[in-house]
Amino acid sequence: MKEDVLQQFIYSHPDIRAVGIEGSIATGRQDLYSDLDVTLFTTHLPNYLEQSSWLDSFGPRIIMQTPEPIQLESDFVLYPFLMLFEDGSRIDLKMASVYAFEAYLNWESTVQIVMDLDHRLQVQPIPNEQSFIIQKPSEQDFFECTNEFFWVATYVAKGILRHQFIYAAKHLEIIREELLRMIAWSISELHLERVNLGNAYKYLHEYIDEQDFEELRTTYAIGSSTAQKDALQTMITLFERYAKPLAESYNYNYSEECEATKQYILNILEQRGIGMKSK
Numbered sequence: 001m002k003e004d005v006l007q008q009f010i011y012s013h014p015d016i017r018a019v020g021i022e023g024s025i026a027t028g029r030q031d032l033y034s035d036l037d038v039t040l041f042t043t044h045l046p047n048y049l050e051q052s053s054w055l056d057s058f059g060p061r062i063i064m065q066t067p068e069p070i071q072l073e074s075d076f077v078l079y080p081f082l083m084l085f086e087d088g089s090r091i092d093l094k095m096a097s098v099y100a101f102e103a104y105l106n107w108e109s110t111v112q113i114v115m116d117l118d119h120r121l122q123v124q125p126i127p128n129e130q131s132f133i134i135q136k137p138s139e140q141d142f143f144e145c146t147n148e149f150f151w152v153a154t155y156v157a158k159g160i161l162r163h164q165f166i167y168a169a170k171h172l173e174i175i176r177e178e179l180l181r182m183i184a185w186s187i188s189e190l191h192l193e194r195v196n197l198g199n200a201y202k203y204l205h206e207y208i209d210e211q212d213f214e215e216l217r218t219t220y221a222i223g224s225s226t227a228q229k230d231a232l233q234t235m236i237t238l239f240e241r242y243a244k245p246l247a248e249s250y251n252y253n254y255s256e257e258c259e260a261t262k263q264y265i266l267n268i269l270e271q272r273g274i275g276m277k278s279k
Helices: 003-011 045-049 053-058 098-105 139-161 165-190 210-218 225-250 256-271
Strands: 016-021 036-042 061-065 077-085 090-097 112-116
Touching: 003 036, 003 053, 016 098, 036 045, 036 098, 045 077, 045 090, 053 061, 053 077, 077 098, 090 098, 139 165, 139 225, 139 256, 165 210, 165 225, 210 225, 225 256
Parallel strands: 036 090
Antiparallel strands: 016 036, 016 112, 061 077, 077 090
């Protein structure tokens, strides 16, 4: 990794007055493939934004990305530089003004301060995953998720019937995202809203029923119209499996339009000779 190189860079730049780390390296969940998420606070921020040759100090890069600045409270900003190096290490580096220090502390819960030369920090934050805990959905959230799932599912069916493979595949991805939201809410409810499933639900397999996860996995194999049709049915089945008990648990309404839309999809596929697989 680049910790030693980064440390040398920091010590050779006296304008860098504080350093924070975030993410898995701060919470202890990092592995060999984790990025080094770090933020440097400087008294001369323009020097790092007006030119980029200073980034060469970290070694030869394979690829770099500079996403949009991250907005903090009180109009403070973090400027990210994402780098993958030839040795395989990765740094998600962010530069910020020293005046953004307080806003940074409130940015997310995994923050840990590892250098504070000017003693700006009053109390060292304890890194935790609170910022990423799956929150209980409001009834409106629940309704919008179910509505979006079944509405877009009709587009999937239409694409299959028209043999528009890419169109159907695109809309399968949309309803899968709603399915994942519903599953995440259900898992969170089961664990009393104390679950972090990670970026892109990367820890979902640690919590979901094994059989359900295997069914979910099959929905990613959509290389033919038949596979797309099977994936659509599986996602509808899984969605109902998680949404109905969650609605009952939270005393939310599971709209009749969901069942009516499911039957509509089944009917139009069957009428065109594309029956759904038997359960």
